[in-house]
Amino acid sequence: MFVTPAYAQAAGAPAGGGITDIFIQLMPILLLVVIFWLLIFRPQQKRMKAQQAMLSAIRRGDTVVTTGGIVGKVTKAVDGEDLEVEIAPTVKVKLVRGMIADVRSKAEPVNDNKPAA
Template sequence: MFVTPAYAQAAGAAPGGGINDILIQLMPILLLVVIFWFLIFRPQQKRLKAQQAMLASIKRGDTVVSTGGIIGKVTKAVDGEDLEIEIATGIKVKLVRGMVADVRSKGEPVNDNKPA
């Protein structure tokens, strides 16, 4: 009495449509990959290349800042990986080249943050 009769529907398209359906389903994933590439991976690669170029260009007389915050002047390159820096008059320490955070030019003053 309350049930309506069910009518058969016309035959639809075969399941597992064409290549267009697959591409439409993969578009959001491909879009995310492109966004990640341009916003994360590409800038990181540029920073890495700039860091490597900076480390390769360190020479005697440059003022360097270590990742620990120690500021000193390069007195000599001990070998390919180590640097000898002078942090105070007569006080020299060895520093691994990879731990250099910044290279300052010879003429750039060091900001000691001393009160005026």
């Protein structure tokens, strides 16, 4: 009585617009990848490079801060990855180079050709 009959819509243009339709559909995903690269991945890679450069430049006499917050002076490099750090007079600890969070002050370069004053 009150129900109207349903009619099918007429057929539209056939699909298959080609490569431009695929490109337009993938554009938001590509845009997100570019934004993530510029805002997250690239700055993180720069920080990692700077951290690695800082760790490789540590030498005897530098004042360093560990990831645990301990401040000390590097007394010697035990081997490639280990450092000996003096945290108090006569208290020396061995640390892994990767656990250094910051280098506070760099040691003065040693010049053996300087005449004594």
